[in-house]
Amino acid sequence: MAINSVSYASSALGQAVLNINNQLTNLSTQLATGEKSTTYAGMGVNEGFAIAARSQLASISAFTDTMTNITTNIGVANTALQALVNIGTTVQTSANSASQTLGSNGQTIGQQTAMSQLSSMLGILNTQSGDRYLFSGSAINTPSVASLDTILNGTSSQAGLKQVTAERLQADLGTGTPPTGRLVISTPPSTPTAVNVAEDVAGSPFGLKLNSVSSTLTGATVSGPAGSPAAISVDLGATNPNPGDQVSFTFNLPDGTTQSIQLTASSANPPPAGSFAIGANSTATAANLNAALTTAIGTVANTSLVAASAVEAGNDFFGSDGAATGAVVNNHATPPAPVTGATALSGVSGTNSLASSFAAGDTITVNGTPITFVASGATGNELNVTDSVQTLLTKIDSISGTTTPSTISGGVVTLQSNDGAPLTVSSSNSAAFAALGFSGGTATATLPPLRVSGSPLGSATSLVSGTPANTVSWYTGNPGPTSSARASSTALVDQSVTVQYGIQADEPAIRSQVQALAVYAAFTASPTGTNSAAQISALSSRITQNLTPQPGQQTIQDIQTDMATAQTTIQDAGARQAQSQSMLQNIVNTTETVSTDQVASEILALQNSLQASYQTTSMLSQLTLTKYLPVG
16 A cells, blocks of 8 residues: 655635735835735726826826925015015105105106116016016016117117107107297288187197186187197187286196196286286287297196106107097088087088088998997997997997097097007098098008107107017017916816916006106206206106006006905815815825735734644644554
8 A cells, every 4th residue: 555645835724824924025015115015916896996096186286296396486476576666666755745846857856766766677577487477477487678778778770768759849849949839829911809728730749739728818708628739729819807817728648637827917016927018009919918928838848748748748758649630621511610529420411510511321441440420229239320429439449449639629530449458440431530630531540669750850740669679679579468377387286277377577467667767767858958857747647646556557556456356366276186185195195005004914813824724834844644653
């Protein structure tokens, strides 16, 4: 009989020991790595959820990196914006309270402060966060503004602010000696008792414009402004005024401010300042009034107008509202009646209407959007042919979106557009459009930077858009409407949350401050000039006003608020993602990781089992058949 040996490896005990060894190996790997398995298959049935959770965790990590970068950029931007606020306050205080005494360089201490602060402001506007220019909108690799020297002095081929200001001043003062701000003061030969004041050219943007006239002069007839170009008439008639009688004129200046002149009839010889002598008769008195008015207007031209011209030159250079202007002539021969806002668009005989009428079916197209004339019942982008010119202007403004209303004044229609926004208006009825002062059938707004057009400058009647070849562009960041400045830099910070955090140096709040500082810093006056102190005083008051936030206008604090809103959005997204991250990580941990304490306990238990198995195996290995055979 044969007796076969027992195979340990194939025995139940041997298999148990091998299983324990395998378990110990796996548990040792888990203890070393903290992972359940080195393969997806070993992770269990929930590994699919863990893989999806890992994908979401990777997205959250990317969003976190984005939010960290944006938060840094916003923090730097807010610091820069606050510095801009402080600069504006410093210059405003300086302009409002500093001495108006001119130094040998033709500037006050306040202006020198403005120059220093402007240099700082331009440096701040070229701030970088990492490799990103913060105030250039989407042009993150480009500085936002030109250098101080380039902006003020230009280049060899491009005009800077100082040249634009000098050209504008010549156009505003006119060619007269002494200058009278483009106003023509005369006594008609046919009416020697009258004094007339008229604008030199209808529709010209330059010089003083007539606003109103009032009088207490005994026996005088005062009329205007009326006609095209607008004119005012003061006719003393046959009666001399009494001492103390007054006549007052109010003028519009180029920057939108007004200036009044009041002259008082006087029997003193010589008459005191601000008065005119009562002559032997009304003809002599009219001559005295003419002379006094000429002197008074000359003073305004050499003081307030100089300051207003500098401010308006700043508007031209840095970016004022675009405008398309048409000069309207009188449309009725008997009696003459200039076009006003109440003028009817139809040509109905005997009424205050256009000389050439619009008819049903005609169109006026504004930036590609047509306005259609109908006989009656106008709705939407329609106008009744019986509507007024003012109704037409309002309709045009609603389409162009301008925040500066179009106007008609002194027989001149001015269509407005917002900063940098193009405006093109045309009509299918060129004759009726020409009756509004727009010849050629199309009106196009000139866009900044603007330059005086024509030579000599003192006789110029229009502005023309400067070109990159002949005029400095102070803003060098991305072009485009400033209303979309925030949208010029956007980032996705959550699956459905986008943050807009772009800033452009040409936004109204920033641009207006740069403009005010530059105009103030660039202006010089003769240290010994008779009118220099008054020029500086007039300019300083305008700079103070222009640095004061106005209702409805953007402020730098508004930009800071937008940045704060972006930060809040980021913080809210981060908080939501932190909660999601915790839950997703828990899914991953539950599925893929192990408790080292638990694994250690399991290893200890297996080691005990293995030791017991080895002891049992040892005991069994000592057993032989002879131990079971009987002795003898």
